[in-house]
Amino acid sequence: MKTNPFFRSLLHGWLTSLGATTFQAEDGKDALHKMTEVHPDLMICDISMPRMNGLELVETLRNRGEQLPILMISATENMADIAKALRLGVQDVLLKPVKDFDRLRETVYACLYPAMFSSRVEEEERLFEDWDALVSNPIAASRLLQELQPPVQQEMSHCRIHYRQLVSADKPGLVLDIAPLSENDLAFYCLDVTRAGDNGVLAALLLRALFNGLLQEQLAHQGQRLPEMGSC
Known part of the structure; x- marks a missing residue:
């Protein structure tokens, strides 16, 4: 198309x-x-x-x-x-x-x-290759995380969303991710990686992948709600 x-x-x-x-x-x-x-x-x-x-x-x-x-x-x-x-x-x-x-x-x-x-083995091999690339290049991983941040202002599920980073642009701080679940529901999480260094950036990318999986499950089963993500 x-x-x-x-x-x-x-x-x-x-x-x-x-x-x-x-x-x-x-x-x-x-x-x-x-x-x-x-x-x-x-x-x-x-x-x-x-x-x-x-x-x-x-x-x-x-x-x-x-x-x-x-x-x-x-x-x-x-x-x-x-x-x-x-x-x-x-x-x-x-x-x-x-x-x-x-x-x-x-x-x-x-x-x-x-x-x-496709096979699970091939998918895991590609995942490990991507992971190794991010581990070996923390600057690229940090840049990727910044590019994946949502817009600072947007409307979603009848809500107006606005946030602001309070750290310098070249350093990861509070990582926010947000996505609509339906016309009236949305899901989000915040992760503070200010003091975690490169490991914090990698953890944020892993959490994003987990969040993606939950959202895709929600889209596939619209009648079900997302499971609660407990704090640790």
Whole structure:
């Protein structure tokens, strides 16, 4: 949906060559309209779209209980947007320009047939590789944590949210994470890593991953509330 017309045509032809039947939409609203008649096995969309962007589209679908696999292809390198997409349960985000179509094919198959094309061992290996990269580069880990912080002002679940950091911008202080659960509920946590140094940054990233898992479970089972996270 709604990407560069040339790339969209190229993607359509490539998917057709794999035996897929494709349906195209101009933007998020058009996609929602077409999904009243068509029930795809996989959605590929851009984050940046007019009228309704990719993040809004995915959030709308997940709030409706729609769990179809979604693959995002986007030019953005904004970690906050990528993190939000993954938090909403998007299977993967590929950055433009997409040149490695072998990897794209593997990603598409992994979305459609997760039991056949992905394994827990491979996921754990990738996790350890990412973790080692963060441990070996604490400056990059700290920068990543800062990029993942929510906007200082926003509206969510009928609430106005505003916060302010009281430490210098180059040092991690109070880590805040917040996300909507429904139109009327939200979840958040705060973690003070002021005196924890590099270990505090890594702990904050781990906690964020745990929080993401809880949110995805909530989206998959809308009738259930999140378990309470006890203090320690």
